[in-house]
Amino acid sequence: MKLRSIVALGVGLISAAAWAATAATPQPLDILHHKYLPPAVTVPKGTTVTWVNHDEDTHTVTSANGLFASAAIEPEQTFTHTFSEPGTYAYFCALHPLMKATITVE
Amino acid sequence: MEVNRRGFMQCMAWAGTGVLWTVTGGVLSSCTMASSSTSAAGSFSFAQISDTHIGFNGPANRDSMATLAAAIARINALPEPPAFVLHTGDLSHTQKAGAFDTVNEALKGVRTERMFFIPGEHDVFGDGGKEYLARFATGTVGGRGWRSFEYRGVHFVGLVNVLQYKADGLGNLGREQLEWLEKDLAPLGASTPIVVYSHVPLWAVYPQWGWATGDGAQALGYLKRFGSVTALNGHIHQVIHKVEGNINFHSAMSTAFPQPAPGGAPSPGPMRVADDQLRKLLGVREVRYVEGGGTLAVVNTPLA
Numbered sequence: 001m002k003l004r005s006i007v008a009l010g011v012g013l014i015s016a017a018a019w020a021a022t023a024a025t026p027q028p029l030d031i032l033h034h035k036y037l038p039p040a041v042t043v044p045k046g047t048t049v050t051w052v053n054h055d056e057d058t059h060t061v062t063s064a065n066g067l068f069a070s071a072a073i074e075p076e077q078t079f080t081h082t083f084s085e086p087g088t089y090a091y092f093c094a095l096h097p098l099m100k101a102t103i104t105v106e
Numbered sequence: 107m108e109v110n111r112r113g114f115m116q117c118m119a120w121a122g123t124g125v126l127w128t129v130t131g132g133v134l135s136s137c138t139m140a141s142s143s144t145s146a147a148g149s150f151s152f153a154q155i156s157d158t159h160i161g162f163n164g165p166a167n168r169d170s171m172a173t174l175a176a177a178i179a180r181i182n183a184l185p186e187p188p189a190f191v192l193h194t195g196d197l198s199h200t201q202k203a204g205a206f207d208t209v210n211e212a213l214k215g216v217r218t219e220r221m222f223f224i225p226g227e228h229d230v231f232g233d234g235g236k237e238y239l240a241r242f243a244t245g246t247v248g249g250r251g252w253r254s255f256e257y258r259g260v261h262f263v264g265l266v267n268v269l270q271y272k273a274d275g276l277g278n279l280g281r282e283q284l285e286w287l288e289k290d291l292a293p294l295g296a297s298t299p300i301v302v303y304s305h306v307p308l309w310a311v312y313p314q315w316g317w318a319t320g321d322g323a324q325a326l327g328y329l330k331r332f333g334s335v336t337a338l339n340g341h342i343h344q345v346i347h348k349v350e351g352n353i354n355f356h357s358a359m360s361t362a363f364p365q366p367a368p369g370g371a372p373s374p375g376p377m378r379v380a381d382d383q384l385r386k387l388l389g390v391r392e393v394r395y396v397e398g399g400g401t402l403a404v405v406n407t408p409l410a
Binding site: 033034035055056057058060071072074075094095096097098100 | 164165166199200201202227228231232271274275276314315316372373374375376378
């Protein structure tokens with residue numbers, strides 16, 4: 001399985017769709033000001049997503065239906081997860097559950 | 107001294123520097139500096155410590171053990187030892203390995219008879235509360251973490267609102283705990299002073315940041331018939347006081363790091379302040395009860 005890392009190019013500057021189109025370019029997905037940025041992204045099957053916590057607060061990336069869960073992600077630390085199966089994956093922060101986002105895998 | 111609304115606001119202005127406000131029958135009635143002692147017969151005091159976040163090590167505070175030690179020293183310097191201490195959650199920062207041991211050892215240095223705990227989300231998020239409940243929930247209802255107890259005519263209720271903490275982004279008590287609360291309060295006369303404590307505020311401090319309990323209004327509904335209700339919480343790392351009907355709400359300082367005022371920053375979280383300001387924003391709380399008057403006096407004491 002080919003693993004790829006991906007991310008947002010300039011937070012808020014591009015749409016989720018545009019972001020998906022650039023998924024072949026390895027970039028991280030950001031956590032900033034208690035938000036996952038971008039909050040909705042689409043990636044090809046087999047993609048490894050990396051989240052980078054830019055907050056001074058600790059966060060998690062926790063699947064809403066229990067499929068995956070990070071440990072505590074401290075400031076400037078990362079979490080990665082590989083999405084092998086197509087579907088829509090909702091996730092949230094177990095410490096700040098107002099933080100919600102989705103990954104769509106095609 | 108009688109205090110009107112203007113006087114109340116003057117009291118509030120002092121809240122960060124160690125002021126006492128006195129509450130009788132749920133109504134603020136006097137205000138003095140925090141130097142009086144609990145000499146009245148039948149009176150007692152207890153302390154609240156909150157959000158010790160042991161394991162936190164960020165720019166907002168590089169030594170949360172030192173500030174915890176300072177907080178313990180503040181409690182131990184009270185004119186009379188508190189009858190007991192309530193810890194209102196987030197003992198640990200993200201359940202870091204060894205954090206529960208460390209905080210447990212440190213709190214053995216508190217000069218008091220007993221400590222009561224409730225969890226914060228940092229204490230339970232990783233394992234659903236398994237370790238916390240095994241270590242700190244002895245004597246609670248079904249080992250689930252919540253409890254009530256009587257002390258010299260005052261009814262204390264400790265509630266857990268961080269174990270169902272995802273659906274709407276707010277704290278939640280859950281149906282089972284609410285049913286227990288209703289039954290727990292049912293036999294009590296309306297003149298019984300009530301102190302209810304939780305981690306996340308039961309009142310809607312700032313729902314946009316999750317600083318509220320989704321089903322808190324139902325719990326507060328059960329408390330409406332009582333003449334004097336004092337609701338203590340942690341979670342938001344700052345002193346905020348509000349009176350709503352018969353209920354006095356008091357949010358407590360952390361011993362580890364301050365957070366911004368509601369809406370005062372892009373997001374909540376550890377707030378960096380100048381080194382010489384940090385200990386002015388961290389602290390502990392003493393609550394005094396004077397028998398017969400239904401009076402609860404709340405004193406917030408910063409570390410510096």
